[in-house]
Amino acid sequence: MATVDECTASAPWRSVSLTHVEYPTGDFTGQLLAYSSLLPVFILVGFVTLIVFKRELHTISFFGGLVLNEGVNWLLKNIFREPRPCRGAHATLTTEYGMPSSHSQFIWFFFMYSFLFLYFRMHQTNNARCLELLWRHILSTCLLSVSAFVSYSRVYLLYHSWSQVINGGVAGSIMAVAWFIFTQELLTPLFPKIAAWPISEFFLIRDTSLIPNILWFEYTVTRAEARNRQRKLGTKLQ
Secondary structure, rough: OOOOOOOOOOOOOOOOOOOOOOOOOOOOOHHHHHHOOHHHHHHHHHHHHHHHHEEHHHHHHHHHHHHHHHHHHHHHHHHHOOOOOOOOOOOOOOOOOOOOOOOHHHHHHHHHHHHHHHHHHHOOOOOOOOHHHHHHHHHHHHHHHHHHHHHHHHHOOOOOOOOHHHHHHHHHHHHHHHHHHHHHHHHHHHHHHHHHHHHHHOOEEEOOOOOOOOHHHHHHHHHHHHHHHHHHHHHHHH
């Protein structure tokens, strides 16, 4: 059992404020919006998971764009140095500056890049043209709604003003368009060479740029391979 001296800290304790989002006590809407503010963290975790298990160059490039976007946001905040709308309203903040909103810039980068990827990078590979367009429209609408929801949460919870959120959304969208063009025009032609590097082969990094719809491709290849293995297994058992 610890002694009294061991339990006495030499300095005040403080929490890790990366995901510390505050909302008014008893406010269900505020609580819901506070949880929505954590979406950027979940998205980053999802990207790391995809990179570890898929190891696809375009996914790595998308993640690199998100990281660069965060760096640009930090730079802009330190250039404008505009304070948040309600000083002292929140106990823990990673930065005192609010222009532009990092949450807004992040989520609108994610939406805009995903939108461009869905409509310009992925192409239809089967005859279900109407069905494919339908799910793209539905997914884009959902992403747009989530982006607006996260942006509104920053104003509702008094972390940012409307101008800070709107400017963050504009900055994120511009960054997404620029990064998408950079990836498509400059990086994508280099992906086959990068995938052929010894270090890429060691880490099983792959390039799927020439496959128009990776979801459909992986589904059909996996299904065909599973059926082939089932046939071989059935032949051995006979």
